[in-house]
Amino acid sequence: MPAQTADQSRPAEKRLTVLSGPSGVGKSTVVAHLRRVNPDVWLSVSVTTRKPRPGERDGVQYHFVTDEEFDRLVAENQLLEWAQFAGNRYGTPRGPVEERLGEGVPVLLEIELQGARQVRESMADALHVFLAPPSWEELVRRLTGRGTESDEVIQRRLDVAKVELAAEKEFDTTLVNTSVQEVCDELLALMTAPKV
């Protein structure tokens, strides 16, 4: 795979890719795999008011912040987008994304639907990719099987998932996460091809 950096022929906004899809579909798994096979892709680390899960480290999966810190980031316009999701807030720090895009690095945001909509408004040329489950039953199986959330939280996320699945048409393209490897290959190809 050739290096994906410094493709100055593409305007900065076109090097921005947004990956969205319902909780449990496999976004984190796909992104982790993609980063292993192609470290040139830069993944934005979001801020969140959610509590860390076992094994999650501050500054790696997320910057874990208090409600007050999140309020301050919003007030200072330091977030490119932000949203409330299943009882917590999540946002993309603006500075690092703009820096990387300015350097010609392909940038990936893994965010939920409301945030994706905000990015579509502010950065019209970003590529929006929807990650879909092979079936509803498989989504339930993955979210439950992950074992990181209580039944109540799983139910809340499944309610949101119905809304997110209904918004698939808003995206430039859909990838069905049957095989992590195949989805990664397809995502990389999309990230490096010009948007038509």
Ligand SMILES: Nc1nc2c(ncn2[C@@H]2O[C@H](COP(=O)(O)OP(=O)(O)O)[C@@H](O)[C@H]2O)c(=O)[nH]1
């Ligand atoms: N809008 C927005 N959504 C985010 C951001 N970071 C993560 N998310 C989304 O928030 C949702 C919940 O994330 P998380 O609690 O980590 O659960 P998980 O994605 O199911 O493992 C997912 O849909 C993420 O894609 C962000 O910076 N902005």
Ligand SMILES: Nc1ncnc2c1ncn2[C@@H]1O[C@H](COP(=O)(O)OP(=O)(O)O)[C@@H](O)[C@H]1O
């Ligand atoms: N293609 C796949 N086939 C089977 N299981 C998968 C696949 N992709 C992800 N998973 C599993 O599904 C669960 C949810 O994946 P995760 O990446 O945490 O989802 P998300 O980040 O979208 O919430 C995890 O247990 C993960 O190992």
